[in-house]
Amino acid sequence: MAAVLSLENVSKGFPGVKALDDVSLGVEAGEIHALLGENGAGKSTLMKILCGIYQPDAGTIRLDGEARAFSSYRDACAAGIGIVFQEFSLVPWLSVVDNIFLGREPRNRVGLIRRSRMLAEASELFERLGIDIDPEISVYRLSVADQQFVEIAKALSLNARVLVLDEPTAPLTPTEVERLFAIMRRLRENGVAMVFISHHLEEIFQICDRITVLRDGGFVANCAVSETDHDALVEMMVGRRVENIFPPRGPRDKNAPVLLEAEIGMKKTAHTDSLKLAQGEILGFAGLVGSGRSEMGMALIGAYPTRVARIRLDGREMRFSSPADALAAGIGLLPEDRKSQGLILPFSCSDNITLNHLAQFYHRSTPFISRHKESRQVDSVMDQVRVKAPSNATPVRSLSGGNQQKVVIARWLERGCRILIFDEPTRGIDVGAKSEIYMLMKRLAAQGIAIIMISSELPEITGVCDRVLVFSHGRIVAELADDDIDSETIMRHAVSEPRHDDADAREPAAEEVR
Template sequence: MLLEVVDIAKSFGSVQALRGVSLALKPGSVHAVLGENGAGKSTLMKIISGVFPASSGTIRVEGQMVHWNRAEQARAAGVSTIFQEFILLPNLSVAENLFLGRELRTPLGLVDRQRQREESRRILARVGLDLDPDVLTGRLRVAEQQMVEIAKGVMRDARIFVFDEPTAALGDREAARLFDLIRQLRAEGKGILYISHRLPELFELCDEVTVLKDGQFAGHFAMQETTATELVTTMVGRTLDQLFPPHRTGGPGETVLELRDLRTTGFAGPVNLAIGRHEIVGLAGLEGQGQIGITRSIFEGHAPETGEILFEGLPLGHAGPAGGVAAGIGLIPEDRKAEGLFLPLSVARNIAVGLLSGKGLAQPASVPAEDIAAQIQRLRIRLRDAAQAISELSGGNQQKALLARWLVRGVKLLICEEPTRGVDIGAKSEIYAILRELADSGVPVLITSRELPELIGLCDRIVVVRDGATVGSFPGGTSTEEEIMAAAIGGQRA
């Protein structure tokens, strides 16, 4: 065995992210790790790549026990990780990023820019990128950055490669190139761990698959001997219709929000989108295709390059999130920790923030204990007491607290970016149910998600975004992942 992970557990404070997960990687194979948002895939990968140590359990590389606390140690032992979050430095050149930490040097000990430039061209060509190695990395498109990241990981002389959702931002051609690279690595006898929740590409690429559910081992299959249905059932643990509330049977209701020919900065556009009073609409698409640009345009009221946004029949003319809140819109951002929560503050204060917006600074601040308690009960937020710091709660309960923030205020439209990112499965279905309840009560919900099953299961309508343009609309429930992916990739420029 190239890599053996035995009985790994990991907890963050009171939150148990992984419990007794095991996995074995053979040389010359591609091993998929499958699981929903919050199932613990990324935590497991970070342990394998040395970002943080496991709370318990053992890791063996070629039979040798290893203990890693830092990414360097794993790298030195021959593990190369292509992380999900970009770790390229925007202020360095592409070549400088590729050689960071193992710079080529001249006899005088200085960085050998000329050689690095030449080597970089060669490496970039291997992943099919024709880029000037001197160019600032911060200037590249998202897909290009992802490919540079991949090139950086692949060029290392490693025995084990870890890919954490590498195709999330890639178009068709880039993804094909990546698969070629991975097959080549496999032919060289390397072991590859491949994380993704796109089933079709797993069947195309992988030899075996380990499924995680709720931080636990849920199953292990040879890819040829399993079916998509079996994998989904193992991953979700119950059938989808148990996880999601039933779709609405009535019509969408009158239009509440309408985007007409909207073009957001940096994208071709245009966006045309209408949301009815009782609808949950989802935005689908590859990573970084302008989904967030759309949600933020509505909420923050960026002046669009062209087009207009109508809210309840009137054009939205606010500037900044305070204006969006005043208009009756609430936003739950995709990066919950950085943009949503006030980590050191109490749960009550985190919820009551929803009531502060738009109030004069000299006015008394209200923290209505009863309303907050009612929301905590309604959303079944599990906590010791409302004065507890929100940082101590699990991801799912934190997300519910953000929901409570807008429920306490009472919004007319809720935008929810990645509603279940890092949320355990129990909280997931509760969140879905609340979102449906909101829509039924006349508060439409706009969500973005990287998980197609979530969009299909939850939304009434799925709108596909490519290069900042709405390029297709699919009904929820009955559409397939393949249809939606095809629209998302489309004739995308590579």
């Protein structure tokens, strides 16, 4: 079949960086085409060129064989190209229908908005997609998945024949991912060409027809999904063979001193959960989205309302009324959304790392910061966590997702934190960067730092953690350790109904049973 969309020999450079070098990509009607590569490989740059946000230095964009040039995003939309960005572009306080037609509302002869027509077209779009959403409901009241579907409907309302989906599954639960894939299959049947960007390789084999791989801004390969496998794709993406993404699991020190003991009772529940965290241990919080695992992590640092919160550090009773209290006690949090909650993107690496403890860099007799001392210490901690950046003055927004995550880690190490809570530490980062994060966690644990890892990805829970607490319906329902940690057992507990006949229905750890 002839390609509906072709990008031919596209190149793009920025000051000091060659973002794309002679890259080509073709997508046919009714095809779901995966675009893969590590963070910084050039995927987003290529898609921004396609959508008129960037202008290429060289190369050609063709639609139905005709060369096109888009001077703006509006030009690309008018030509039938729609994009669903990783960060939503919806206005939360407007209704669904107002978001879909924002800036291009149909009007009658005297300029009044034809709302009835908007509602009819929105309902028709949702029926075409097979989803049930009230067009008049405010967007902020929708689930993340439904907001994602509204973004797709908004793109299709532009009569898009080419749809770009940039990490659409990142915020979705497995059930919601299946709903999204059902919509994509329906669009494929209707002849829509799709470019699908994802770091979850299992999704590529589940939904895509063909794959294009980029590395360091260059074209690496194009192949049918049926002609490759997981290991081959990883090797194409990172340029080397990755035998095992997870570091080897060493023996757990069962006699390590306990750093943290906690008894937490959430305000909305009647029960109280207890947990312990030992020095140098990686403790996993597993469970379905909404199971209470993230809430527990936030409650431990005083950022979530509790009915009971008894916390002991090194056996000493502590009271945290805010995350600042927890930080002062040596507990740091890497939040789930690093871009909005963990970093100030326009700031440099150095400013982000020293943000919480600038006092140590003041001159003794002046109110001025010693930039030389600050820079020296920042360079040291960036080397420790292996941040890849031109210098510590580089704005964080220009770094890949994995390196942004490392900057947050560097901040808490510079602060001297002994306990780190990682909430979804590898969300939105590529397979190579994931491996680096796992190795870094193991190195930190070997240095005696205790880690809590909250994750939706069972492979990383089973591959990295020494012990696992499984959450269901807002409480801990099982504790697993060593050889008892496996995906099937975790999922069985995660979907179970907690027992209510006991204040602590948690299954004991393996060594307690023995």
